[in-house]
Amino acid sequence: MSDPTSIDRATSEDVLRVRDLVVHFSGRRVAGRASTVRAVDGVSFEIARGEILALVGESGCGKSTIATSVMRLTQPTSGQILSGGEDLAKLRGAQLRRARRRIQMIFQDPFGSLDPRQSVFDAVEEPLVIHSVGATPEERRDRVMRALDFAHLRPPERLARAYPHELSGGQRQRVAIASAMVLGPELVIADEPVSMLDVSARSGILRLMVDLRDRLGVSYLFITHDLAVAWVVADRIAVVYLGRIVEIGPCESVVAAPAHPYTTALLAVTSEEDLPTEGDPSPTGSTEVLAGETPSAVNVPPGCRFHPRCPRYRTLGEPEVCRVSDPVLRAVSGNDGLVRECACHFPEGVS
Amino acid sequence: MNLLEISELSVDYGVSGGTVRAVDHVSLFVQEGESVGIAGESGCGKTTVGLAVPLLLPRNATVSSGEIVLDGHSLVGRSEAEMNRLRWKSVAFVFQGAMNALNPVLRIDRQIREAITRHEPEVSKAAATTRVMEMFDFVGVSPTRAKSYPHEFSGGMRQRAMIAMALVCRPRLLIADEPTTALDVISQSQILALLNRLRRDQGLSLVMISHDLAAIKRVCDRVVVMYAGVVVEVGSSHEVLGTQGRRARAAHPYTQALIQAHPDLRGERTLSEGLRGHPPDLSTPLVGCRFADRCPKVMALCRTTPPPTTEISPGHLAACHLLSSGPS
Numbered sequence: 001m002s003d004p005t006s007i008d009r010a011t012s013e014d015v016l017r018v019r020d021l022v023v024h025f026s027g028r029r030v031a032g033r034a035s036t037v038r039a040v041d042g043v044s045f046e047i048a049r050g051e052i053l054a055l056v057g058e059s060g061c062g063k064s065t066i067a068t069s070v071m072r073l074t075q076p077t078s079g080q081i082l083s084g085g086e087d088l089a090k091l092r093g094a095q096l097r098r099a100r101r102r103i104q105m106i107f108q109d110p111f112g113s114l115d116p117r118q119s120v121f122d123a124v125e126e127p128l129v130i131h132s133v134g135a136t137p138e139e140r141r142d143r144v145m146r147a148l149d150f151a152h153l154r155p156p157e158r159l160a161r162a163y164p165h166e167l168s169g170g171q172r173q174r175v176a177i178a179s180a181m182v183l184g185p186e187l188v189i190a191d192e193p194v195s196m197l198d199v200s201a202r203s204g205i206l207r208l209m210v211d212l213r214d215r216l217g218v219s220y221l222f223i224t225h226d227l228a229v230a231w232v233v234a235d236r237i238a239v240v241y242l243g244r245i246v247e248i249g250p251c252e253s254v255v256a257a258p259a260h261p262y263t264t265a266l267l268a269v270t271s272e273e274d275l276p277t278e279g280d281p282s283p284t285g286s287t288e289v290l291a292g293e294t295p296s297a298v299n300v301p302p303g304c305r306f307h308p309r310c311p312r313y314r315t316l317g318e319p320e321v322c323r324v325s326d327p328v329l330r331a332v333s334g335n336d337g338l339v340r341e342c343a344c345h346f347p348e349g350v351s
Numbered sequence: 352m353n354l355l356e357i358s359e360l361s362v363d364y365g366v367s368g369g370t371v372r373a374v375d376h377v378s379l380f381v382q383e384g385e386s387v388g389i390a391g392e393s394g395c396g397k398t399t400v401g402l403a404v405p406l407l408l409p410r411n412a413t414v415s416s417g418e419i420v421l422d423g424h425s426l427v428g429r430s431e432a433e434m435n436r437l438r439w440k441s442v443a444f445v446f447q448g449a450m451n452a453l454n455p456v457l458r459i460d461r462q463i464r465e466a467i468t469r470h471e472p473e474v475s476k477a478a479a480t481t482r483v484m485e486m487f488d489f490v491g492v493s494p495t496r497a498k499s500y501p502h503e504f505s506g507g508m509r510q511r512a513m514i515a516m517a518l519v520c521r522p523r524l525l526i527a528d529e530p531t532t533a534l535d536v537i538s539q540s541q542i543l544a545l546l547n548r549l550r551r552d553q554g555l556s557l558v559m560i561s562h563d564l565a566a567i568k569r570v571c572d573r574v575v576v577m578y579a580g581v582v583v584e585v586g587s588s589h590e591v592l593g594t595q596g597r598r599a600r601a602a603h604p605y606t607q608a609l610i611q612a613h614p615d616l617r618g619e620r621t622l623s624e625g626l627r628g629h630p631p632d633l634s635t636p637l638v639g640c641r642f643a644d645r646c647p648k649v650m651a652l653c654r655t656t657p658p659p660t661t662e663i664s665p666g667h668l669a670a671c672h673l674l675s676s677g678p679s
Contacts, residue, residue, distance in 0.1 A: 199392070200609070229614055
């Protein structure tokens with residue numbers, strides 16, 4: 001595990017800067033009126049070289065749409081996606097293809113993301129062919145073998161000939177990592193890369209990803225619903241709720257002293273499951289921290305979008321400001337004295 | 352009294368070029384009103400044990416030894432017709448990924464009602480509808496949404512609907528295979544809370560199959576840890592999955608490794624070593640302890656002799672040479 005403070009955010013160069021990203025989908029017509037799904041509703045963040053930023057949130061919060069927009073697999077409605085001096089949101093055709101070499105993606109499902117008729121070698125070589133990297137077959141072969149070795153698929157000569165059905169889930173995800181790494185990207189977007197894996201395979205994949213960052217200096221946008229996973233791999237955590245970042249800051253401070261009530265709730269459900277049962281032989285903890293489902297991104301609540309589910313809103317006697325005014329991200333010094341940004345009218349800590 | 356008693360169960364799968372013994376002389380029991388977790392990595396046989404109880408094993412599987420006794424009735428060897436009478440009413444099953452098994456073109460209330468009319472043909476349609484609505488309310492989905500189609504529900508709501516369907520014929524035992532695995536943390540927490548409520552309010556007995564030890568710890572009284580087709584440790588969740596200070600209380604090195612593989616928000620911000628390697632190939636003859644190749648504490652004895660089962664405290668048993676002969 002590397003020292004998460006090793007990245008000097010002030011001087012290091014950002015590999016990605018997302019500014020006011022908005023992704024709206026036109027939904028089905030309801031009562032004669034076109035409805036709009038506000039999947040991503042004004043999101044800004046940056047990722048430094050060699051940094052791991054985790055996007056954490058419930059399903060449907062928009063974290064995967066943020067990822068696919070950065071890859072331009074989804075067309076953003078507005079906003080900037082700045083990388084390598086270009087705005088990816090505006091690129092098309094050949095320029096976009098070239099830019100995509102710098103940004104690669106790893107998907108959640110290692111069973112679905114590999115072609116069953118393609119050998120490991122072919123799967124890892126394919127990006128090189130698509131981007132015309134490597135002048136000769138020998139040069140491409142070298143690169144593929146090196147990528148397999150980097151991904152701990154050893155011996156590479158033997159595993160290169162294997163087909164997906166011969167591999168375990170963890171090995172398949174290593175193949176996905178090798179094909180993402182073979183082009184030498186600056187940024188890898190990993191969408192729930194371990195949530196379909198067994199506990200035992202899980203820690204191996206996480207170690208590999210952190211190890212590749214340490215050795216190659218690659219950055220990650222790491223998407224997960226599991227704060228515990230984010231906490232062990234990420235340098236910074238951004239908590240996403242209904243298409244917005246509600247809290248973003250260094251990993252330790254967001255986990256140890258969360259400022260936003262949604263982060264507090266996410267932590268409570270995660271650590272409730274981890275609760276030590278010393279002296280309590282009957283594990284019947286059944287508190288539901290957050291009642292109800294995430295509201296739909298079609299009907300984003302007015303004011304603070306979290307207020308209908310917010311425990312702090314209720315504790316404070318339902319203040320009007322939460323219902324009418326949409327809070328923006330601002331710097332908050334948490335209870336631990338560390339600064340993070342939080343979008344709440346009543347953050348824990350000092351704003 | 353034991354509601355479910357599995358003794359010396361072995362299940363073989365016929366595969367090209369031979370058979371694979373997925374479950375090898377497994378014994379476990381579930382008391383009335385008790386909740387038992389079956390834990391282990393994928394491929395350890397935990398799902399096969401679960402499927403064997405309602406005799407829902409795939410065609411290429413055979414029960415080659417052992418007994419399954421549910422509520423005093425021996426199940427192995429029963430005909431499909433006899434089993435159909437017991438399924439849903441005595442034992443119901445929530446399959447892994449079941450929330451994706453709902454029929455996409457039928458409204459959810461109708462699919463749940465079908466479970467009643469199929470298994471209790473004497474119940475009138477009106478009475479069945481009332482029961483479906485009660486069930487919706489009970490699992491925490493507003494009855495006003497009963498007439499929705501599956502795609503209009505979130506993953507968590509679909510999983511609640513599946514649990515409603517499993518419980519609508521009031522079974523005494525529910526077997527749930529990875530009921531929270533595909534859900535996000537908040538939905539997971541809500542489903543686990545629901546299972547605990549069902550146990551408390553309905554006296555439901557539960558077998559929960561999961562690789563998520565935290566989920567098992569939260570819902571189950573006891574846990575059975577399986578590795579490569581055999582039971583390696585069994586005991587109260589408190590003892591097997593709990594910690595004493597920073598140390599796992601588990602007795603078996605495999606259980607300890609499983610516990611350490613979990614990132615822990617309260618612990619150090621480090622990635623554990625995890626479990627290296629893979630479980631053994633079950634189609635080859637196995638000598639000695641099946642975990643020996645991956646065990647950090649392996650001894651010469653482990654490679655030659657299968658470990659005996661040792662009782663560590665009443666009801667807490669583990670199969671490891673370290674517990675019977677080696678240094679503690």
